[in-house]
Amino acid sequence: MxxxxxxxxxxxxxxxxxxxxxxxxxxxxxxxxxxxxxxxxxxxxxxxxxxxxxxxxxxxxxxxxxxxxxxxxxxxxxxxxxxxxxxxxxxxxxxxSGHPGNLVLVNRKAFEGGIDAIKKIFAEPFGLTQLGSPSHYQAARLAQSQEIAEDGLHIRAFQNLPNLVAALKSGLVTWAIIAPPIATDLIDAGAVVSLGPYSDYGSFxxxxxxxxxxxxxxxxxxxxxxxxxxxxxxxxxxxxxxxxxxxxxxxxxxxxxxxxxxxxxxxxxxxxxxxxxxxxxxxxxxxxxxxxxxxxxxxxxxxxxxxxxxxxxxxxxxxx
Structure with missing residues (x-):
């Protein structure tokens, strides 16, 4: 069995x-x-x-x-x-709160184009691996923390992390919430910019x-x-x-x-x-x-x- x-x-x-x-x-x-x-x-x-x-x-x-x-x-x-x-x-x-967490990442081109603060990301497409993943819940809670209606989120699922990373780097989605080490590797490579850890906005x-x-x-x-x-x-x-x-x-x-x-x-x-x-x-x-x-x-x-x-x-x- x-x-x-x-x-x-x-x-x-x-x-x-x-x-x-x-x-x-x-x-x-x-x-x-x-x-x-x-x-x-x-x-x-x-x-x-x-x-x-x-x-x-x-x-x-x-x-x-x-x-x-x-x-x-x-x-x-x-x-x-x-x-x-x-x-x-x-x-x-x-x-x-007060500890490292999964990072809120924005595609670098979008960041340089003005999507450079938490309040600005929610009208942009959000990427995740699968619906019902932790980042799905986190994105909704993050929107709530900013008094943004979560039903307005534009969510796209890519099934696995390599696909999600490729979508974020290419600009197919503007932002994502991703754990280290993938998040930090993307930052080090200059592909994305971090708007900070999710733990700055909520615990779970x-x-x-x-x-x-x-x-x-x-x-x-x-x-x-x-x-x-x-x-x-x-x-x-x-x-x-x-x-x-x-x-x-x-x-x-x-x-x-x-x-x-x-x-x-x-x-x-x-x-x-x-x-x-x-x-x-x-x-x-x-x-x-x-x-x-x-x-x-x-x-x-x-x-x-x-x-x-x-x-x-x-x-x-x-x-x-």
């Missing part, structure tokens, strides 16, 4: 599984848990599988193509959870760890071991954000940098991670109140059939 989960006949061998992520700094807890041996200590042999859009991670986890997903929360994930196919287990990144629960509800029912020890190792990686990663001068921070940043920026030298990669790492709750707790708000918004915009109770889709009992 679970293509991603293979138990062996010998008790002393590791359980093989796959975890789906995007190659972003917010996936850092997974990278650290693998690099530091936290997964192996829990009896798990974890393969990291990279995706180009968060909704496809949720679909892969629900189908058993991967065992766990650690990525942004989307309408697709919420619909699968409401249908009893996915369960959210722990938090990942959050947008939080951006991402989570989730698995199929069937795995949760059938293999609770595997779930317990994974969550325990993930939580250790989360605690190490949180030092980058919460204690940037602590002794463990450089090592954690270098570890994440190797995965996110494999083409860069270690110190440059670590510096980019230090400058852009999103806030995380070091215990893995979720902002349940914000998830409830997200569910209401997705339902109001026709992306959810109905609003499930949060305790129907969230199970944090494995967190310590």
């Amino acid at each position: 679970f293509l991603a989960l293979t138990t062996t006949s010998m008790a002393d061998e590791l359980v093989k599984l796959k975890v789906g992520v995007l190659r972003f700094s917010s996936s850092g807890p997974v990278f650290i848990a693998k690099d530091e041996g936290y997964f192996r200590d829990a009896g798990l042999d974890v393969e990291i599988v990279y995706f180009q859009a968060a909704p496809t991670v949720a679909a892969a986890a629900a189908s058993g193509e991967i065992t766990f997903g650690v990525t942004a929360l989307t309408a697709a994930a919420y619909n699968l959870a409401d249908a009893g196919k996915l369960t959210i287990l722990a938090g990942q990144a959050q947008e939080k 629960q951006f991402g989570a760890l989730f698995t199929s509800s069937a795995l949760l029912a059938d293999e609770p020890d595997v779930v317990r071991g994974f969550v325990d190792a993930y939580q250790k990686g989360l605690e190490d990663y949180s030092a980058i954000v919460l204690e940037p001068k602590s002794p463990g921070t450089p090592k954690a940043a270098r570890t994440v940098g190797r995965y996110v920026y494999p083409e860069l030298d270690p110190e440059t990669a670590a510096g980019k991670i230090m400058a852009s790492a999103l806030y995380v709750d070091p215990t893995g707790r979720l902002d349940v109140e914000d998830i409830a708000r997200q569910l209401e918004w997705y339902k109001a915009n026709g992306l959810l059939k109905h609003v499930p109770p949060t305790d129907h889709i969230i199970d944090m009992r494995y967190l310590k």
Whole structure:
């Protein structure tokens, strides 16, 4: 049933599984848990599988193509959870005031043509990967923060990040909200201009760890071991954000940098991670109140059939 989960006949061998992520700094807890041996200590042999859009991670986890997903929360994930196919287990990144966040980007030509402030972007075409992605929700909340009617947004979907980047660079869309490192790479290349992090305008629960509800029912020890190792990686990663001068921070940043920026030298990669790492709750707790708000918004915009109770889709009992 679970293509991603293979138990062996010998008790002393590791359980093989796959975890789906995007190659972003917010996936850092997974990278650290693998690099530091936290997964192996829990009896798990974890393969990291990279995706180009968060909704496809949720679909892969629900189908058993991967065992766990650690990525942004989307309408697709919420619909699968409401249908009893996915369960959210722990938090990942959050947008939080005073911390780096996903960046509001404007095509450079448009910026030089006068689209140089938040108030000016909403009449321009906005690009995202898929409807129901976090940036869809963020764009609407950003409009609300500026007292702009969100139903006036001109939204175009491009299915994955490479397509979205190409559309933004070419001017097919004027603006987008994109996470580091892609956002910072675009800025460094001169293709876009940042109007600042989204976290300057609002906070929300951006991402989570989730698995199929069937795995949760059938293999609770595997779930317990994974969550325990993930939580250790989360605690190490949180030092980058919460204690940037602590002794463990450089090592954690270098570890994440190797995965996110494999083409860069270690110190440059670590510096980019230090400058852009999103806030995380070091215990893995979720902002349940914000998830409830997200569910209401997705339902109001026709992306959810109905609003499930949060305790129907969230199970944090494995967190310590």
